[in-house]
Amino acid sequence: MDKKKTGIRKERIPAQKEEEGTVRKGPWTMEEDLILFNYILNHGEGLWNSVAKASGLKRTGKSCRLRWLNYLRPDVRRGNITAEEQLLIIQLHAKLGNRWSKIAKYLPGRTDNEIKNFWRTKIQRHVKFSSSVNTINTRHCSGNSQSSVITATDQGSSSKGFDMAESLISPATTTTSFHMMEQSNDSYWNVEDLWPLQLLNGDHQVI
DNA sequence: AAATAGCTCAACCGCCGCTGG
């Protein structure tokens, strides 16, 4: 979305006093990204609590891990989920259910968060819409959570998932439901932007 | 032009499983 071009999002939580020991929450700043990026480049992934402490970021280890995995990782791909990927997601979801991290493993460069968001915003809405219009037969698809429409409780349901995948990827639906996939690939600052900056080796200098 | 409804997605929360002491 273009919102990403507009700069850093407003703090979700009102700017906290930067007291010693307080944990920062909300959107990451470019400076924080750079620090984390440099740190992981130099020390590698893992031991996230140590990363959080040693890097000087006032973030939790979890937050650092999430930021790295979902955004900073060099191999992360953003936006433009292809029709093939959509099909794969649908098929895998039919097999695996809401195992987003498992599904993500089959989609190199895609994060579980991205797939989860994709499913919720695109597929689930589509299914809801379709079921209300076409009364899709979902008798065999039992829900296992509030947010799940199709699940893998029935391991033999993969073919059903495939049926739905075909229906979703059909040209008609592709042009209607999926044309909104044309989203921008950029963000506030691209990860690529951090590569030259990492030469600064984490001295917090931001151009 | 303004209001508002709808959509997207980054980030948080809470739970669970694993591991080491």
Added chain:
DNA sequence: TCCAGCGGCGGTTGAGCTATT
């Protein structure tokens, strides 16, 4: 065996954006 710490995961939230009225 129990417990604490940690990482990983799935669900949820809400800010910011776009589209529509």
